[in-house]
Amino acid sequence: MPRTSYFNRVAVSKDPLLFTAGDLPKIERLRQRLGDLTGCRVLEPGCGAGPLTEHLSQWVGPEGHVMAFDSSPGMVGRCSARLKHARNILVREGSVEDWDAAQGAWDLILLFRVFPHFQDQPAVLERLRSFLAPSGRLVICHLDGSAGLNAQHAGYEAAVQRDRLPGRAEMWAMLESAGYEVLDGLDEDGDYFFSARWGLHA
């Protein structure tokens, strides 16, 4: 898969997408938006080298649990090596399309900087809904808005050049069609944040 080999190469590069100092205020903003996660069970598909996984581990605390996975073996290796001391994280290799998570078990499913890379985005949303606990939330977020991110992708290698983050109206409609109720939907310069839960008629 060209996309997997692309991310395998990113994983061993000098910049495996870890956070810069400039990203940290946005991570704090994300923490505030997510609210108190103490004790939560969090599923993080497409964790990469685990820049956010590390924060999630702290936010859920010792009573919580983070299951992080990625389809790139290189990213999984890098993430596992970086976070091997955290006792509340499990890092595994796998694709969201065939990941076999416990159904109805997750308080939060966090799609952080990964959604554009899914080939069948509506199908992934539908699939993930069944993994959420009845009171659970799905959050899709990026540190850039869709216009900026899609422009960036256009300048990358062919493997990811066409990977696209839907704009606000499109994402909102996609979530509703997949059976979610949208709680928040932001898509602005430097900010993308959607939060959703099981819809009433799902």
Ligand SMILES: C[S@@+](CC[C@H](N)C(=O)[O-])C[C@H]1O[C@@H](n2cnc3c(N)ncnc32)[C@H](O)[C@@H]1O
């Ligand atoms: C742009 S990177 C971001 C990684 C991490 N979330 C971060 O913010 O640093 C996207 C990651 O998603 C992974 N990925 C892409 N498609 C995937 C899929 N279908 N299932 C699981 N992981 C996937 C890639 O291997 C890559 O590590």
